[in-house]
Amino acid sequence: MTEFGKGLVRTETNIPGLVVFDLPVHGDSRGWFKENWQREKMTALGLPDFGPVQNNISFNDAAGTTRGIHAEPWDKWVSVATGRIFGAWVDLREGATFGAVFTAELDPSRAIFVPRGVGNSYQTLEADTAYTYLVNDHWSPDAEYAFLNLADETAAIDWPIPLSEVEISAKDRAHPRLADVTPIPPRKILVVGAAGQLGRALRAEYAGADHVEYATRADLDLTAPDLESARRWREYGVIINAAAYTAVDVAETPAGRRDAWAANATAVGALARIAAANAITLVHVSSDYVFDGTKDAPYDETEPVAPLGVYGQTKAAGDAAAATAPRHYIVRTSWVIGEGKNFVGTMASLAERGVDPSVVDDQRGRLTFTSEIARGIAHLIDSEAAFGTYNLTGGGQPLTWAEIAREVFTLTGHDASRVTGVSTEDYFAAATAPVAPRPRNSVLDLQKIRATGFEPADALDTLRRELIR
Template sequence: MSTAFGKSLERIETPIPGLVVFELPVHGDSRGWFKENWQREKMTALGLEDFGPVQNNISFNDAIGTTRGIHAEPWDKWVSVATGRIFGAWVDLREGPSFGTVFTTELDPSRAIFVPRGVGNSYQTLETDTAYTYLVNDHWSPDASYSFLNLADETAAIDWPIPLAEVEISAKDKAHPRLAEVTPIPPKRILVLGASGQLGLALRARFGDAAHIEYATREDIDVTAADLADARRWRDYGLIVNAAAYTAVDQAETPEGREQAWAANATAVAALARVATENGITLVHVSSDYVFDGTLEGAYTEDAPLRPLGVYGQTKAAGDLAASTAARHYILRTSWVIGEGGNFVRTMHSLAERGIDPRVVGDQVGRLTFTSDIADAIAHLVETGAPFGVYNVTGSGDASSWAEIAREVFRLSGHDPERVTPVSTDEYFATAAGPVAPRPRNSVLDLTKIVSAGFSPADAEESLRAYVAGLKG
């Protein structure tokens, strides 16, 4: 037997991104041998993706030289040998700079390989009665995207141990195209919900309009529908960014608004979390400072107790809890969001230009957060593979009241900031005609965790200056 005994579990990188060889400890004696063929805890500790296999397949081959491939499927697979020995060849058939990269090695019971989605794989048996097994994290579907490469492709130039002319190959495998004619496997799809909102527009500007990115509004997809699980081939998606929300804070205090807020901010998030968990998708959910009551002295950390005051805050807190049930999730809590369209800064700038002197709340403090910063933070967490969990994301720098921000907008617009009169929250809403939701007085969020993850939020005052300069232009 060719199996090597006494190895330690070891991860070995290859030239193909994500294609990883593992040396497996095999323990043997006169009775035979034993190995842990797939051990989630140990292997993920070495950096292997927790890829969530759903099916185990076995390929048995009678003769030496049996050759299969080159097939690229839209799922990940863990390939290992039960008995015998194989020569494996892998060719990256994914869109991107590594397309066409080749790696070859031999596998026996003491060596396995993780093959990421879109990497073409092929195997040639080197011993009789060879059996290899592979775990996969999706079921075969006629609707999925597959790619194939000819075993004899001159560009890949695989050095087969046994010449292809001398081995058993299926007619179908012989007919696969050359590399120049291969249809690359596209990246996993990204779904951005709330695409027409302020954050949705910023996400479009950040992520672009590549074919694998889908921007959807409520009219495009109803995430509360009973058939959500069948609304897409979800296994083709790697990321859902939920930028959709019911944000009419005061209207949420009405019977109709309460129903709509709970549907959009909680029920929909729970549905997305189920889809994400069942299909190995990363869920990004955008939350709010309104999950807190604003009575804390100092900045709120991510693990501060939830104490929402009104219906909107209650639904956002419920959404946070729902999103956290997804196996892969990022929850971004933010505050005082400014983006394209109507917002506080635009309103203050307009009032200044029109000669109107506003009364503005002066007893609520926080930091402005520009949507471009939120979009950049989302991209950073996803692209760097930061630990899943909750992250606060706002502008950085000193906290200010709404009145102080309004005065700064007036000043930056070339107007007298003293035209802004600070008032208390109670005074401001004293004559309101409709329902008024309670607001947190302290909306300052601690940024230590997001900074530790390698992201530096822009200074809120600097962002405000740039934004107002754009309005003036």
């Protein structure tokens, strides 16, 4: 019998992400009414905002109708419309809880959220039972399922009505035992811009992870008009945008300006639309160039942007676009050093070749190695940190470019006094091509990401390891 007058209550189960909800049902002599799905109230209680796109109804004529244990590649919200069911859920996802079982009875006053990869089965306890389920992907013949036999000895489900006495399809009777089930992997992570410095660092960070895919521009053109149909996007849980136009000086030219806006703003907007439509987490990498560098203290995540040049303007626009995705991490960094041509490598080469460089000494910031950015991105994703913007640079004391150059000279066994400090104006005085304006203060406050449990490695310690190894 349906219980009237209960409050909306969330109850965790032994299967991660599988959550039971008691629903308020209001009834009188005429019948009853309930809010079957109320996004604002249920997300306030911690239910994922899973974005349902399809509503299905299963009607069952007789008590004892039993439907097989199916794990679909989407999330489900299951609620009884009339009658009563016994439900059995088995975790068929990769991980420590593979094979975990939870059972419960559901009537119109109870519902359950079933995350992707958790097998679900229902046995009706009354005739004319109907239950509804909202799902956050459209049915597809190409979707990959996992199945478990209803009589599996390891799961050992205690069915109220013995399986020998109920209606079961021949297909459900033929499903495999747990030992033969292939666990469902997590939703895929897609790294775009995989050929760049950060892309290569992300390959190293996720080495051996089968659910991570990599795409270069040749594989996936983010400016193509058919981007939204280029993949079955519902299979992805995260997109990491490691693609960017970073030629800050060339961006000041007519051709460079077009390319910078296309890569750093338009493409990000396209990814944000895909992320929003498919409940994907978008990770976007930003830059200290979104600030003008006039502040005399570190920039935190709440500071209004004020870019000086085209590159900074396009990155600020990309940040605004990325923020339209409900699930987003904007990772703001500075002074990036990665595999390939970079400032550290250039200084080490000059030191070895006996060249005494003049290096800018009126810009201040922290080096950030791409390995550190990759580690921080993985941390935000794995820890399920609150969505939003996070500063992520190397730790330690801020330095000028000239001070970093002297460190490179010293660490490679050369005389640091060979490095001469000069102003930005003097350094670029003889330039014949356009020069982008640089922020003088590129120091980013790191308290927010530290609060998530991530401790940025000291930039100089990382520099020493990179040069001495």
